[in-house]
Amino acid sequence: MVELAVCLPTLLLILLTGIQAADMIFLKQTLQIASYESARAAIKRKGTSALAEDAAEAILDGRGVNGYSITFDPQNVASAERGDVIRVTVSAAADANTVLPGWLPLAQDMSVSTRMVKE
Template sequence: MFKRIPTSMPFDARDYAKLRRGTAAVEFAICLPVIALMFMGSIEAASMIFLKEALTVGSYEGARTAAKYDSETDDVVAKVEAMLEIRNVSGAVISVSPADVSSAERGDQITVTVSIPCNANSLVPLQFFNDQLITVQSIMVRE
């Protein structure tokens, strides 16, 4: 069977277990902040990817609206704002070129640009993407 280690030895298995528990606690204390930072960074990166995709969809839908023959600039801005509101995106700056979409002739290019500061839509308080600006542009030809 198992041989019992006498307790009179200077370093027995119980002492080794105590040392191992202490080592595990130190390893945990060192690794936990690194793991937490990586976790929060990945959440923030995924949030910024979602934010850029939301801007892309909003810009595309705005350009589609602007390309229609009977559209106006207010319709384009309203469409982009509606698309961003669905995705809970706030603080976007929308610009349309030419400024008056209704004056564009058939075959003219219409550009819809949507920009947003990352600060306004950050999920994690650490602000990994602090003071960054995401800009998306869509260009379509007027019908």
Template sequence: MIQQSPIQRPRAKSRRGTAIVEFAVCLPLLALLVFGTIEAASRIFLKQTLSISAYEAARQAIRVGSTTENSKASGDSILTARKVKGSQIVFSPADITNASRGELISVSVSAPTRDNSQVLGKFIADKTITATVVMVKE
């Protein structure tokens, strides 16, 4: 059995201490990176959900004989299925029932980021994300 010299033993202990300090410095950065990535993905998901909801509401709104209530319900069904909170759907013109053929119908869907955040909503500034779709009435 080969014995280690007394000079090598203290180095192993000091290296262990260095590793602990490096871990303590890197852990907050790693946690920030992980939670930031989750929050960014959550905002991308929210923006995509709002876009899909606006598209579905506009698609319903341009049909012949469609009402504002039917179109709003079509958009709300997407938002409800994806559990979006605090959303608002706005039509232009406000009453699409009397819109004539060829008229532009605009649908805007918006939601606050704080209410729909997965992790860091209380720590990041609240913003409202909006998606707008414009289609021609049939």
């Protein structure tokens, strides 16, 4: 019983920290994929901000990401000329996307940007 009382808190701490880390890695990877696919949709010759946003939302919604935002630079992707750099930033709140919200205060909001040249 004494061994259990001493070891159980440590084992639980390791387990919960591992779960939190896995959630943050999954969120970061999802944001990277969504940002990349959105940028690919935006740089196409007939690409628009709406099409690019739909591409990112399909991935984010499919993976169950909550509280995200998608921004474009320039805001109107269709007005960008060939050769212009288009930047897509996808952000999400860490607490809204973990099994243990607020458990580990080190978890911060995440943001990923992708830059591509308009075709």
